[in-house]
Amino acid sequence: xxxxxxxSATTLVRGNVxxxxxxxxxxxxxxxxxxxxxVTLAEGSAVTGDIDATTITVAGAVAGNLNASDTLLLxxxxxxxxxxxxxxxxxxxxxxxxxxxxxxxxxxxxxxRAVATAExxxxxxxxxxxxxxxxxxRVQPEPPPAPAPARPPARPAPAAxxxxxxxxxxxxxxxEPPAPxxxxxxxxxxxxxxxxxxxxxxxxxxxxxx
Amino acid sequence: xxxxxxxxxLTIEGELTSDEEIVVQGTVRGTxxxxxxVAVAATGVVEADIQAASLSVAxxxxxxxxxxxxxxxxxxxxxxxxxxxxxLTIADGASFKGNVDMEL
Numbered sequence: 001x002x003x004x005x006x007x008s009a010t011t012l013v014r015g016n017v018x019x020x021x022x023x024x025x026x027x028x029x030x031x032x033x034x035x036x037x038x039v040t041l042a043e044g045s046a047v048t049g050d051i052d053a054t055t056i057t058v059a060g061a062v063a064g065n066l067n068a069s070d071t072l073l074l075x076x077x078x079x080x081x082x083x084x085x086x087x088x089x090x091x092x093x094x095x096x097x098x099x100x101x102x103x104x105x106x107x108x109x110x111x112x113r114a115v116a117t118a119e120x121x122x123x124x125x126x127x128x129x130x131x132x133x134x135x136x137x138r139v140q141p142e143p144p145p146a147p148a149p150a151r152p153p154a155r156p157a158p159a160a161x162x163x164x165x166x167x168x169x170x171x172x173x174x175x176e177p178p179a180p181x182x183x184x185x186x187x188x189x190x191x192x193x194x195x196x197x198x199x200x201x202x203x204x205x206x207x208x209x210x
Numbered sequence: 211x212x213x214x215x216x217x218x219x220l221t222i223e224g225e226l227t228s229d230e231e232i233v234v235q236g237t238v239r240g241t242x243x244x245x246x247x248v249a250v251a252a253t254g255v256v257e258a259d260i261q262a263a264s265l266s267v268a269x270x271x272x273x274x275x276x277x278x279x280x281x282x283x284x285x286x287x288x289x290x291x292x293x294x295x296x297x298l299t300i301a302d303g304a305s306f307k308g309n310v311d312m313e314l
Binding site: 003004005006007008009010011012013014015016017018019020021022023027031035 | 212213214215216217218219220221222223224225226227228229230232235236237240
């Protein structure tokens with residue numbers, strides 16, 4: 001563990017970095033970093049990829065998930081876009097983070113999966129519940145020998161009302177948009193041919209008769 | 211310690227590029243290029259093509275080496291691959307297999 005590795009400021013690594021020992025990054029790494037030891041990202045460094053290590057200290061930029069088995073420290077000037085997982089997480093004033101934080105510790109690699117599975121079913125349960133209600137109202141009124149006669153008249157009524165309202169809104173919506181669009185583009189051409197000679201006179205006559 | 215140091219126990223798989231000196235005590239697989247010197251220490255293993263100003267090999271290198279200045283194969287060093295460099299020294303106890311091109 002005493003072995004130290006340094007990625008200098010002008011150094012670019014495209015690929016994965018793995019192994020044991022402490023690692024100080026002053027340059028750029030585009031790839032995964034998995035080190036059994038301490039990883040330090042100095043100011044001006046940039047890592048695009050996940051970092052797994054015992055201890056991670058960040059003063060540079062990271063686009064990827066940080067996973068520390070011991071401690072994760074974000075110093076002032078650190079910019080991290082990714083999830084942080086460690087039993088201990090420290091974020092200094094001036095550090096930027098966009099992502100989830102998990103300090104539940106233990107086995108850090110398993111926790112994110114558990115969280116993901118816990119979150120996923122929750123909306124899955126809610127959505128079917130919402131979907132189930134409207135089908136009942138729609139399906140039951142269609143067959144005449146419905147087992148529950150009390151429900152169909154109660155629900156279709158508002159449904160019909162909403163349909164009418166929706167239809168009305170559609171009509172009004174259908175009428176309204178062309179007018180402003182025509183008015184906005186070229187108002188005179190459609191208006192003038194729309195009214196033929198004597199049209200107003202006919203209307204007046206019909207109104208007077210009616 | 212200015213420059214890049216790949217410590218013992220560390221493995222890099224991919225492309226390693228630098229303008230500064232690179233010292234390899236660990237393992238590098240892929241491509242290794244530096245605008246300065248590259249040194250492969252006795253514990254170092256490089257399975258990559260190397261491009262550098264100068265190259266010093268005390269460990270194992272498998273791949274073609276191109277150096278604009280010089281290549282030094284030190285005692286205990288192993289180099290398997292072609293060398294393109296204006297200067298080349300091979301110390302007693304070093305092993306080398308490959309072609310040499312000193313017309314640069």
